[in-house]
Amino acid sequence: MNTKKMSIKLLIGWFAIYVIAGVIALLFEYGPLKGVSLTDVKTIYILEVIGVLLSLSLIPLALRGFKKMVDRLDEKEYPEEKIEKIYMTCSWLRLLAFFVVVEFGVAFYYLINDSIGLYIAAIGAICSLFSFPTKAGVENETGFY
Secondary structure (H helix, E strand, O other): OOHHHHHHHHHHHHHHHHHHHHHHHHHHHOOOOOOOOOOOHHHHHHHHHHHHHHHHHHHHHHHHHHHHHHOOHHHHOOOHHHHHHHHHHHHHHHHHHHHHHHHHHHHHHHHHOOOHHHHHHHHHHHHHHHHOOOHHHHHHHHOOO
8 A cells, every 4th residue: 555656646636626727717817718707697596506505515525524434444444455445536536526616616706707606616725725635644544654
């Protein structure tokens, strides 16, 4: 079990969230999506509700739900390969939850030209800091040193 490789893979995924958010912003600022916005009030309202519900459901799931799944994996007496698979699957799902919230928030900000999208993206970004992948964190959660 190489916890350093696992943490590097997860770190790349974590940084990809912000790189892709930057690409989305660049596409709306300078690229082919420049000037694209929604004006239908009903559509904007539905997207606002979806954005808030996404952030309210995915962020707690990412912070605590997947954490509970990997707590004390070493005490469950699984083989090392199964522990690694469970841990990586849960960690990627956690990153996916943050990815959805941040990317939706950035795209939503540009689509409706309102700050609620920035709030959604900022909440997702701040909460993702609590899941920053490190070698020590992987060792602590998997029990491998």
